[in-house]
Amino acid sequence: MNMDDTYSFLSSIYGKNHYDIDKPFQEILEFYMGKHLNLSPLGAYAGKDLYETTDYIDKVSQPLQKMWSIDGKRIDSILISPMEKHVLDKLIREYGISRPYFHGKSIMEHYAMGYLVADPGIYCILTLTHQTAYAIHKYAPDFQKDYVPGLIGDTKDTLLGATWFTEIQGGSDLGANKTRAESGNGLWYLTGDKYFASNAGLADVALTSAFHGDNHGAKGLSLFLIPRKNNDGELNYRLRRLKEKSATKSVPSGEVELDSSEAYMIGDAGKAIYYITEDLMVSRLDNAAAACGIARKAYLEAYYYTGKRKTFGKLLIEHPGIVKDLLDMEVLLEGSIALTFKSIELFNNSINSKPPYDDEYNYTRLMTHIVKNITADSSARVTQMATELHGGIGFLSEFPVERWHREALITPIWEGASNIQALDMLEAIMRKKAHIKLLSDFKNILSEIREETATAESCYNSLKNSIDNLLSMGVEEAQFHAKYSMEVMGHSMAAILLIHIGNKTGNNDFVKAGSLYARRFVKKEDYESNAIGQAHGIIHIDGAERSLKN
Incomplete structure (x- = not known):
């Protein structure tokens, strides 16, 4: 064997x-x-x-x-x-x-x-x-x-890093953190507890935040670098325990105790909130890429399984209901991938911006909050459906498809849950006016679309109306509706991007996918009767025909 x-x-x-x-x-x-x-x-x-x-x-x-x-x-x-x-x-x-x-x-x-x-x-x-x-x-x-x-792996000995910002009393509210820093002998000494510290015990060096002097609140935080060993070669922090988690088990997540731990300040004092927000943008895009990747693994498991499993005399993938499920999964996933890599393109173009940041960076940040939320929700939905398409064995931990749904459930939580993303999205719109550049960019994208124009224009109007509605509301009302608006904005942009990719590349499958996405996830209506004919060209993602220019 x-x-x-x-x-x-x-x-x-x-x-x-x-x-x-x-x-x-x-x-x-x-x-x-x-x-x-x-x-x-x-x-x-x-x-x-x-x-x-x-x-x-x-x-x-x-x-x-x-x-x-x-x-x-x-x-x-x-x-x-x-x-x-x-x-x-x-x-x-x-x-x-x-x-x-x-x-x-x-x-x-x-x-x-x-x-x-x-x-x-x-x-x-x-x-x-x-x-x-x-x-x-x-x-x-x-x-x-x-x-x-x-x-980054350029030396003989590979190092690992970590970011330890979260404390038990505050969670995503960094202004509630209590870790303090005292200076002396050319160093900083940090004392406090970090509650969700992934890579604890693995990391050679970690980023963390602390107050010093009379500074308080989020605007009083500074960013510090903590080596695993202090200058005397002794352990520089203590690992209280590891968390017991339902998934993401290959990464150790623990609770770290800092007790006069030696540290070095990074950047300017009191500006950690800017550096941390930027660093979180880096990892939120990682979260989006991972969410899409997780969903893709689950889709592939379901796609190939339904192509070999027979029920009632024919393959699962030949049953119209299964085709529709696979179509839902694939259309949603392709929109999520397009939205993710559009946002990464924006980040790559604004990567040199520093506080107080320019309009391009603020637009990127706005997109990142939206894409993080959309991809996480999509991943949970796609992996759940992949599990269901396997029937009872999809619920058994002895097969890998079950794990992907468990893994997907962390993506709405990591780097700020959906309510945090909604609040930060509002801040980017209300204070930074980042929506102006977003709407301008998507208006330009719209001008390059020649096929399925009406659908793309309808999605653009949905995007703009969602933003206008938020701008017309008071603070509490806007916060109440922010999550829903964020979802509408994300789905509207995803549909536009798929149609745009299809128009620019000549691959009509993306145009079809964008149109189906708009109907299913923007309008929230069932597909039209001709969708079953379009479905087979979209769900078979491994075929050479998916790369053909029509």
Whole structure:
């Protein structure tokens, strides 16, 4: 028996190249990159060794906290399996998932690789490390930038990073944080607790926030860099415990105690809220890419399973009801991918902006709040349907499809739940006037659409009306309706972007997908009767015809 055989009996997509079979992703990525990006080697790895390893870690080999060394010294370290070490080293060093931005390339390459990785536990470890390198590279003094090569895999010894901002009493309300910083001997000494500290025990260096002096509230926070070891080579923080989680089990998430922990300030004093918000934008786009990637894995499992499972004398995929479910999933997913990589394109174009930031950055930030929310909701919906299409076995933890729905449920929560995204979206509209640039951009996009123009114009009107309605409301009323408006805006833009991609590339499947998206998720109506004929050209995402120009 071949050692590769067992897992192939559990998964319908094990051993497939997850990049090569995903034609819509290839086209959307090429459209926003402006060139073809060959991710086939990573796609092969994502479809076999990485796929099996991440599932095995989830079920069998989770990280363990080790508090003491054999010599009786406090180490507060994490023991991860050799398989997980190998996966992280391969993704960081061989595939260079964190390198593109730091090597002068488009940061979109980083997110495209993250989409293929998808597993939110492994991707979280990589995201936190990438975020840490980003903040150090952009805002830290030169002597701290020595960390960056290790964090992006350019040195013999790979480093891992972390971002520890959340405290138990405040959650996303950073102004409620209580960690304090005192200066002395050219250093800062931090004291406080961080409640959700992912990569704790793994990270060689972490970003965190603290007050100092008489500063209070969000505008009084400063950003600090905390090494794992202090200048005497001793442990610089303590790991109280690891969290017990329903998913994302490959990333250790714990509670960190800072007790006069040595730290270095990053950037200007009192400006942490700007740096943290920017760093969260980096990771919210990671969250969106991961949400899409998770949904894609689940869709692929359902697509290939329904193509081989027979009921009532024919394949599941030949039943009209199953076709409609797959169409719902694929249309929603393609819109989410388009919205994600449009937002990443905007971020790549505004990446050099610094506080107080320019209009391009504020527009990007507005889009990021919307895309984070839309993709998270879409991921939960697609993975739930993929589970259902497997019937009873979709609920069994012995098969991988069940895990994808569990994993998807973290994406609406990480980096700020939907109510936080809605509040931040309102701030970007009301105070930064970021909607002006958004509407202008989508008006220009509309001018390039020649086919399915009426649908695109209707979606634009829906987008504009949602913004106008919010602007006409008082503060409390706007907050009450913000989540719904955010959903309408996101779906409207996704439909427009799909139609635009189809018009510009000549691939009519995207035009059809955009039109179907608009009807199903903007108008919230059932498909017209001719949709079943269009469905077969859209749901078969692995066929060469999905790349044809019509």
